[in-house]
Amino acid sequence: MMKLGYVTLYVDNIPEIITFYEKVLDLTLRFKHESGMYAEMETGNTVLAFAHHELATQLVPQGYQKAHPDNEALGMQLGFEVENVTETYQKALTNGASTIALPEVKPWNFESAMVKDPSGHLVEFCRPVHTVNPS
Helix, strand or coil, X not given: CCCCCEEEEEECCHHHHHHHHHHHHCCEEEEECCCCCEEEEECCCCEEEEXXXXXXXXXXXXXXXXXXXXXXXXXXXXXXXCCCHHHHHHHHHHCCCEEEEEEEEEXXXXXXXXXXXXXXXXXXXXXXXXXXXXX
């Protein structure tokens, strides 16, 4: 049986990004390597991991497009289901995120907001507004 075990974001500042996810989403640190180059957060079934760009260059020697708050967003996002989208969005801004999309209820009955975290990765906070029960 296959399962998604982890998602790794390559970042410049491991302590800063740990603090961001702790303060905004109340995630807890699962593991931090003594080198300071790698860390994991508890997020349920799938681990959210961070690797420093220096370590990432060893893992991906061909190179890669670095996320950065000033760069165009990468073609991927993290999505977190939260109880209060607006409150979580405001916490994110207070803790160094930048706005991509303001909180709103989408036409397909889905409340969401999107930010760039301090490392430049897209993060969506969402909450289904209406659940349709197929009969």
